[in-house]
Amino acid sequence: MKAVLLRELGGPDKLKLEEIDIPKPRGKEVLIKLKYAALNRRDVFITYGLYPGMKLPTILGSDGSGEVVEIGDEVTSVSINDEVVINPGLNWGDNDRFSNPEFQILGMPVNGTYAQYVVVPEENVYPKPNHLNWEEAAALPLAGVTAYRALFTRGEVQKGEKVLIPGIGSGVALFALQMANAVGADVYVTSSSDEKIEQAIQLGAKGGVNYKKEKWAKELKNIMGFADLVIDGVGGPSFNDFIYLTAPGGRIVSFGATSGPIPEFVMPRVFFKNMDIRGTTMGSPRDFMNMLSLYEKHSLHPVIDRTYSLEEVKQAQVYMEEGKNFGKITLKIED
Missing domain, CATH: 3.90.180.10 (Medium-chain alcohol dehydrogenases, catalytic domain)
Structure with missing residues (x-):
C-alpha cells in the first residue's frame, strides 16, 4: 500500500510517500481501507519533534473515514463493508474526567491515516453519520x-x-x-x-x-x-x-x-x-459518540478549506503551517 512515513525530523519536507505492506488486523483489531484523511496541527508539530512521546518511523494522521475490509478473529461489533469513521483517541479508559496514562493518539506513536489502509482497535470504529460524505466524516474526529x-x-x-x-x-x-x-x-x-x-x-x-x-x-x-x-x-x-x-x-x-x-x-x-x-484535551469515547450524535441531530457539516492528494501531503502541511486555512484540510486517498 501507499503510505506517508516520517523517518527523520526536520519539518514537512521530511515526509516521504513509500510502498509498504498492508497491515493485518489481529484479535479485536479492524483493517480499514481509507477514503479520506485529514490534517491536524499536531501532525506539523510532530515533523519538527515538537510533541511528547516521539517515536520514529511513523505514519502520521489521526483522522480518517473508510470501509472495513478485514477484521480480527475477536471482533464482534464491526463487519466487513461497514462504512466507518475513526475515533483517534486510543486507550482513554473508563474515567470520563481524564484519560489514563496509556492514552495515545492515532498517528504517532501508533501508525495513522496518511495511508491507503490503517489498523485500529474495534472500540475506536464508529458508523459514519449518514448525512456526511467521506471527506466530511474524515474531517470531524480529532478536532470535533x-x-x-x-x-x-x-x-x-x-x-x-x-x-x-x-x-x-x-x-x-x-x-x-x-x-x-x-x-x-x-x-x-x-x-x-x-x-x-x-x-x-x-x-x-x-x-x-x-x-x-x-x-x-x-x-x-x-x-x-x-x-x-x-x-x-x-x-x-x-x-x-x-x-x-x-x-x-x-x-x-x-x-x-x-x-x-x-x-x-x-x-x-x-x-x-x-x-x-x-x-481539556481530546475526549473520551462517550464524548466522541455524543459529538457524532450532535452532528446527526442538527445535520451539521464540517467546513472544508482545501483538499490535497496523498502525494501532495508536503504542500498540505506547509499550507496548514502558514495558518491561512478556514476549515479543515483533507487528503483524498485514491486506490
Whole structure:
C-alpha cells in the first residue's frame, strides 16, 4: 500500500510517500481501507519533534473515514463493508474526567491515516453519520471531539450564554462555533484576518474583532459584553485579555497554547471574579459518540478549506503551517 512515513525530523519536507505492506488486523483489531484523511496541527508539530512521546518511523494522521475490509478473529461489533469513521483517541479508559496514562493518539506513536489502509482497535470504529460524505466524516474526529469536550463536558455551555472563540478558522474553533450555535449560544470570535471574521459571521457568529488592533479587547467588550465561556486554544499574552473578557462566575476552557506561555499572570483577576479555568484535551469515547450524535441531530457539516492528494501531503502541511486555512484540510486517498 501507499503510505506517508516520517523517518527523520526536520519539518514537512521530511515526509516521504513509500510502498509498504498492508497491515493485518489481529484479535479485536479492524483493517480499514481509507477514503479520506485529514490534517491536524499536531501532525506539523510532530515533523519538527515538537510533541511528547516521539517515536520514529511513523505514519502520521489521526483522522480518517473508510470501509472495513478485514477484521480480527475477536471482533464482534464491526463487519466487513461497514462504512466507518475513526475515533483517534486510543486507550482513554473508563474515567470520563481524564484519560489514563496509556492514552495515545492515532498517528504517532501508533501508525495513522496518511495511508491507503490503517489498523485500529474495534472500540475506536464508529458508523459514519449518514448525512456526511467521506471527506466530511474524515474531517470531524480529532478536532470535533476536542471542541465537543471543551464546550459541553468541560465548558458546560448553556442556551443563551455568550461564548468567545479566539483564533477562528482552525478546525476546533469552527467546530465549536457550529456546536455552540446549534444549542442556542451566542458566539463571538477573534482573528488576525477580517475576512475570517466575516466568514465566521456568515456561519452564525454574532460578531468579532481583529486582535491585531491595539485595543481589541475593549472593542470586543463593547460589542459582546462579558463572555460566560471562553474556548481557548491560543494561550500566550492574550490569555490575560480572555480573563478580562470573562464574566464573573464564568469559565475559560483551555485546549491548547499555540502562542506559548502566559506572561505576568495575575491571580487576583481570577479569584475576584469567582471564575473557573479548566483544562481539556481530546475526549473520551462517550464524548466522541455524543459529538457524532450532535452532528446527526442538527445535520451539521464540517467546513472544508482545501483538499490535497496523498502525494501532495508536503504542500498540505506547509499550507496548514502558514495558518491561512478556514476549515479543515483533507487528503483524498485514491486506490
